[in-house]
Amino acid sequence: xxxxxxxxxxxxxxxxxxxxxxxxxxxxxxxxxxxxxxxxxxxxxxxxxxxxxxxxxxxxxxxxxxxxxxxxxxxxxxxxxxxxxxxxxxxxxxxxxxxxxxxxxxxxxxxxxxxxxxxxxxxxxxxxxxxxxxxxxxxxxxxxxxxxxxxxxxxxxxxxxxxxxxxxxxxxxxxxxxxxxxx
Amino acid sequence: xxxxxxxxxxxxxxxxxxxxxxxxxxxxxxxxxxxxxxxxxxxxxxxxxxxxxxxxxxxxxxxxxxxxxxxxxxxxxxxxxxxxxxxxxxxxxxxxxxxxxxxxxxxxxxxxxxxxxxxxxxxxxxxxxxxxxxxxxxxxxxxxxxxxxxxxxxxxxxxxxxxxxxxxxxxxxxxxxxxxxxxxxxxxxxxxxxxxxxxxxxxxxxxxxxxxxxxxxxxxxxxxxxxxxxxxxxxxxxxxxxxxxxxxxxxxxxxxxxxxxxxxxxxxxxxxxxxxxxxxxxxxxxxxxxxxxxxxxxxxxxxxxxxxxxxxxxxxxxxxxxxxxxxxxxxxxxxxxxxxxxxxxxxxxxxxxxxxxxxxxxxxxxxxxxxxxxxxxxxxxxxxxxxxxxxxxx
Numbered sequence: 001x002x003x004x005x006x007x008x009x010x011x012x013x014x015x016x017x018x019x020x021x022x023x024x025x026x027x028x029x030x031x032x033x034x035x036x037x038x039x040x041x042x043x044x045x046x047x048x049x050x051x052x053x054x055x056x057x058x059x060x061x062x063x064x065x066x067x068x069x070x071x072x073x074x075x076x077x078x079x080x081x082x083x084x085x086x087x088x089x090x091x092x093x094x095x096x097x098x099x100x101x102x103x104x105x106x107x108x109x110x111x112x113x114x115x116x117x118x119x120x121x122x123x124x125x126x127x128x129x130x131x132x133x134x135x136x137x138x139x140x141x142x143x144x145x146x147x148x149x150x151x152x153x154x155x156x157x158x159x160x161x162x163x164x165x166x167x168x169x170x171x172x173x174x175x176x177x178x179x180x181x182x183x
Numbered sequence: 184x185x186x187x188x189x190x191x192x193x194x195x196x197x198x199x200x201x202x203x204x205x206x207x208x209x210x211x212x213x214x215x216x217x218x219x220x221x222x223x224x225x226x227x228x229x230x231x232x233x234x235x236x237x238x239x240x241x242x243x244x245x246x247x248x249x250x251x252x253x254x255x256x257x258x259x260x261x262x263x264x265x266x267x268x269x270x271x272x273x274x275x276x277x278x279x280x281x282x283x284x285x286x287x288x289x290x291x292x293x294x295x296x297x298x299x300x301x302x303x304x305x306x307x308x309x310x311x312x313x314x315x316x317x318x319x320x321x322x323x324x325x326x327x328x329x330x331x332x333x334x335x336x337x338x339x340x341x342x343x344x345x346x347x348x349x350x351x352x353x354x355x356x357x358x359x360x361x362x363x364x365x366x367x368x369x370x371x372x373x374x375x376x377x378x379x380x381x382x383x384x385x386x387x388x389x390x391x392x393x394x395x396x397x398x399x400x401x402x403x404x405x406x407x408x409x410x411x412x413x414x415x416x417x418x419x420x421x422x423x424x425x426x427x428x429x430x431x432x433x434x435x436x437x438x439x440x441x442x443x444x445x446x447x448x449x450x451x452x453x454x455x456x457x458x459x460x461x462x463x464x465x466x467x468x469x470x471x472x473x474x475x476x477x478x479x480x481x482x483x484x485x486x487x488x489x490x491x492x493x494x495x496x497x498x499x500x501x502x503x504x505x506x507x508x509x510x511x512x513x514x515x516x517x518x519x520x521x522x523x524x525x526x527x528x529x530x531x532x533x534x535x536x537x538x539x540x541x542x543x544x545x546x547x548x549x550x551x552x553x554x555x556x557x558x559x560x561x562x563x564x565x566x567x568x569x570x571x572x573x574x575x576x577x
Binding site for chain 2: 029035036038040045047048055066068075076077084085090091097105115118121125128140144147150154
C-alpha cells in the first residue's frame with residue numbers, strides 16, 4: 001500500500017513500490033496472520049486523535065466538585081496554591097521528614113531544591129518508619145520485606161553470590177578495623 | 184483490612200491498616216478482587232519517585248466490587264463490579280474537558296504537572312492504592328467503569344492501565360500504514376504497545392529489551408521481531424542497519440527512568456540520582472527514529488532534571504508526544520477489541536499471588552525471576568466475595 005512520506009528520491013520506482021520496499025527490504029508481513037491488523041488504521045477510530053477532544057465523551061458534571069473536608073495536613077504546591085476539591089489524606093507529614101517536606105513545599109516544582117528536599121525527606125522517613133515499628137514493639141523482618149523467600153526459591157545462586165560478597169565486604173571491613181586498632 | 188505497606192526502598196510488606204472511609208460525597212469504597220503490580224510501581228519500590236512516604240499502599244491497577252457509595256453518587260451502586268482507571272479525575276475541570284484525564288486539575292494539590300493517581304506517591308496526590316482489600320475511589324460516578332458481563336476479570340484488570348497505556352503509546356506514535364515501529368521495553372506496557380501497533384496498521388514491529396524470556400514472550404504474543412540490546416554494539420546503529428539506514432518511523436519508550444543499557448545513565452540516574460532516572464531508552468528512541476519521525480513516551484520519568492539529546496530531536500525534526508494514559512478515553516474501543524478477540528490481555532498474566540505474599544511478589548517482578556511478566560495480587564477478601572457469589576449462583 002502507498003506510504004507517501006519517505007522514499008521520494010525513488011520517484012521512478014513509485015509505480016512498482018510495494019510494502020516490502022517500505023519495510024526496508026524485509027518481506028511483507030502476513031497481515032491475515034495478525035489478529036486485528038489495521039483495525040484502527042482509520043483515524044476516525046482512534047479515540048485519542050486529536051489528543052484534546054471537546055466535548056469529552058464521558059457524561060460528567062460540568063460543575064466544580066464539592067470541597068472535600070480536610071482533617072489532616074496536606075502540603076500545597078506553590079504552582080497551584082489552592083486546595084483541590086479532592087485529595088489523598090493518608091500519611092500526612094510527620095516528624096523530621098515532615099519538617100523537610102514542609103521546607104520542600106516552600107520551593108516551586110520548577111526549583112530542583114523542591115525535589116531534592118523531598119528525596120531527602122523520603123530517606124529520613126525510612127529511618128522514622130523503623131523507629132515507629134520498634135516503638136510499637138514490632139521488629140521488622142527486613143529480609144522478608146525484601147523478598148528473601150522468593151530469592152531463595154528462584155535465585156539460589158544469586159543469593160549465594162550476594163551472601164558471599166556481603167561476607168567478604170564485612171570480613172575486609174573487620175580486618176581493616178582491627179588493623180587500625182592494633183596501631 | 185490487609186494492605187500492602189511501603190517501608191522504604193526494596194521493602195514492602197502486607198500489614199493490617201484501617202479500612203478506608205467515604206471522605207467526600209462523590210466517593211465509593213471498593214472491595215478489591217484483583218490488583219496488579221505495574222512496572223511503574225517498581226520506580227516507587229526502588230525509591231526513585233519523590234514524596235513516596237513510608238506507610239503508603241501502592242496499586243493503581245485494580246478491579247473490585249462497590250461496597251459503599253457517598254451521598255452524591257448516582258450512577259454506581261453497591262454490588263457493581265467495576266474496573267477503576269488508574270487516574271483519579273473529576274471529569275469537569277479544564278483538562279478533563281479536553282479528555283486529558285491524566286492531567287486533572289482537581290485531584291492533586293501537591294503537584295501541577297500530573298493529576299491524581301492511586302497509590303503513586305504524594306507527588307501524584309497522596310491517594311492510597313488498590314493493593315489492599317478495600318480502597319477509596321473518589322468521583323465514583325466518573326472514573327469507574329462497570330465490567331461487561333461477558334468480560335473476564337483478568338482482562339478487566341489489565342484495562343485499568345497496562346493495555347490503555349500501551350495502546351495510547353502506539354496511538355501517540357501516529358502510526359501510518361506500513362510504518363516500522365520500534366518499542367523499547369518488553370514489559371507489560373511494551374508488550375501491549377507492540378500488539379497495538381499492528382492495530383494501527385504497522386508494517387513491521389520490533390521490540391528491544393535485554394531479558395530473553397521477556398523477548399521470547401513478546402515475540403510469541405505480539406508476533407514481532409525482537410532485539411536483545413546486550414547482543415548489539417550500539418542500539419541506534421543497529422536500528423539504522425535494520426531499516427536501510429533510515430531509522431524507524433516510530434519509536435516508543437515503554438521503559439522510563441530505570442532503563443538499563445548505558446553505564447553513564449545508570450550511574451548518574453539510578454545510583455547517584457544526579458538526574459531523575461536513567462534516560463537510556465529515550466536516548467535510543469530519539470537516536471533510532473528516522474528524521475521527521477515520531478517518538479512516543481509512556482515510560483515514567485520522575486521530576487525534574489534529565490539529560491536527554493534534545494538537540495538531536497531538533498535537528499531531526501521529530502515529533503515527541505507523551506503523557507500518562509487517559510484510560511477512560513480508550514476504554515470503549517479497547518473493550519470492543521477484547522470482545523472481538525483482537526487482543527487477549529490476560530495472556531500476559533504469569534503470576535497470581537495472595538496479597539499476604541506481596542514482599543515476594545515485588546521481589547520476583549523487580550528482579551525478573553521465575554519468567555515473570557505480570558503479577559496479579561489477590562486479597563483474602565476477594566476469595567470470600569467469590570465464594571459468596573458462587574453460593575448465590577447455586
